[in-house]
Amino acid sequence: MIQVSRKDSKESVENLLRRFNRKVQQAGVLASAKQSQYFEKPMSKRERRLRAIARRERKLAKAKRLRLG
Numbered sequence: 001m002i003q004v005s006r007k008d009s010k011e012s013v014e015n016l017l018r019r020f021n022r023k024v025q026q027a028g029v030l031a032s033a034k035q036s037q038y039f040e041k042p043m044s045k046r047e048r049r050l051r052a053i054a055r056r057e058r059k060l061a062k063a064k065r066l067r068l069g
Contacts, residue, residue, distance in 0.1 A: 002027060 004020040024030060040048075 002029065 002020065002023050004016060004023060006016060
């Protein structure tokens with residue numbers, strides 16, 4: 001569980017909430033909760049992961065081409 005405490009007694013609630021939201025997003029709590037909301041077949045998980053790997057490789061290749069010119 002993610003916990004955020006005040007840095008000092010004068011820290012506003014808005015700043016506290018902003019730091020909490022940032023930590024939740026960085027930890028990927030909401031993303032994993034949304035992902036496991038519905039059942040997904042094991043084959044679908046595998047296909048999704050393979051598509052993500054291919055997408056990442058295409059993105060890196062595109063960035064490399066842009067750097068080279």
